[in-house]
Amino acid sequence: MDIQEGKQKFIESWGKMATEWGINRTMAQVHALLLVAPEPITADEVMEQLRISRGNSNMNIRALMDWGLVHKQLRPGSRKEFFYAEKDMWVVFRQILVHRKKKELEPMLRVLDDVACVEARCPESESFCRMVKNIRSLSRKADQTLDFLAKADSNWFSNLFFQMIR
Amino acid sequence: MDIQEGKQKFIESWGKMATEWGINRTMAQVHALLLVAPEPITADEVMEQLRISRGNSNMNIRALMDWGLVHKQLRPGSRKEFFYAEKDMWVVFRQILVHRKKKELEPMLRVLDDVACVEARCPESESFCRMVKNIRSLSRKADQTLDFLAKADSNWFSNLFFQMIR
DNA sequence: CGCTGTTTTCAATTTTTTTTGAAAACAAAA
């Protein structure tokens, strides 16, 4: 397989996988393109290579920077901005977890806390309360696990992994 | 807060969270409704309570059964089908992981294997290969971790958790 | 078999999300 075909396939699949996980396809494709780029590239190059509009390219690069997955590089003597992706996949993975935890798990936890003050007086509300308590307990654990992961280094995961498979 | 309001909020949030994770909102709302229902309910009741069409109700219940999150109950003497959700949240969590791994992680792994045979001859393909190797290695680990989790019981998670926070 | 209550399907419609592209804003250099 040649390099262009490989890149193509990779960008496509990364995009497809992303949509299945609630991330927009183009953002993931821009990410994939930057991941495999040997050098930082400009928003215009992204636009050309993925055949998307300038606005789209810009917005998605900006979103990726919000997520902490892509960084800007300024070159003295040039007005252009160059972008490059974080390439340590453990860091990428961690950033994504942290970002989504903040935006998605935490709001859910707040709702659960809110909703937990329903009193268990009839079979219906009793069942409801039990369920909310269970979910809260698991979500809190997940929350703390993610906090831990956010601080952990790539080695930690390897250690855990080693421990599991032995 | 009263029970109806609590249920309402919970169903709404569960649905919202789901869309952010690439699961359709209605499917998650049906799931939430079944989770907090004290007794098995029919597709018609789901339809009424969520104000959705019969077809939609049916399709989403079916999808939830595919995911192994909801089960059918047949009552002798009645032609109606009743449905109830798996209520052990650890089991729910595990089922979701297993299902998504199969549908999403595994296809990605196959693409990575495919694409890994690009040869590293120029700086461009060298960078590409390095990236693919890293992602493959992390994805494989994730894959095996999920396999492990799929077999683990709820206690295992608690133990891991305990180990992390100490 | 034909009747009846029920579930399932799927083409058409609606809703939501993503993308575009032209205009505005910006900032470095002349």
Add this chain to the structure above:
DNA sequence: TTTTGTTTTCAAAAAAAATTGAAAACAGCG
């Protein structure tokens, strides 16, 4: 200050995803 190359914004358009609802299929019963 004006020019020029560049980035950013956002309303409108397009694309994708979810939902409807009516019709078909199904299954138990007399």
